[in-house]
Amino acid sequence: MILETNRLLLREMNPEDDDALFRVIGDPENMVYYPAPYDKAGTQRWLDWCLDCYARYGFGLWAVCLRDTGEMIGDCGLTLQNIHGETLPEIGFHIRRDCQRKGYAREAAAAVRDWAFRNTDYPALYSYCEHTNVPSFRTSESIGMRFAFEYPNETYGMMRVSVIARGDWMKQDSRTR
DSSP, X not given: OEEEOSSEEEEOOOGGGHHHHHHHHTOTTTTTTSSSOOOHHXXXXXXXXXXXXXXXXXXXXXXXXXXXXXXXXXXXXXXXXXETTEEEEEEEEEEOGGGOSXXXXXXXXXXXXXXXXXXXXXXEEEEEEETTOHHHHHHHHHTTOEEEEEEEETTTEEEEEEEEEHHHHHHHHHHHO
């Protein structure tokens, strides 16, 4: 699986991506909205989960790579998540700290949104984050998602959920063609 944007390539992760992934999810500042950054063993579990998602569903969090160099700078993709007791399709993204504030998360998330609506039957796509994670929910809003609701989570505290319905995406998509 490869998605291409103007500046990025999204591809399936592989076992050799463990160090690049650790630079993203092992960074304490990058993971400030998580209970803790991931250690090497946690990073390996994350990578194994991604590989399992590809095998089970045909999608998951993909490696986000710079198109010019191939360097992996994060992950972004579609996963099935427990959001307030329901299993829902979620667009998730994590970009290495030194590559943030350059529009990469938005570019990758928009590509995943379009792929998901073109290749799955899901009537809506979701994104969720800790409710004070302004960069994350602003990225979701930048791809057409809107605030849906908040709910308490034992591990993460209050969670903010954003959603985009297929019909709303189709209206947006038709205007950009």
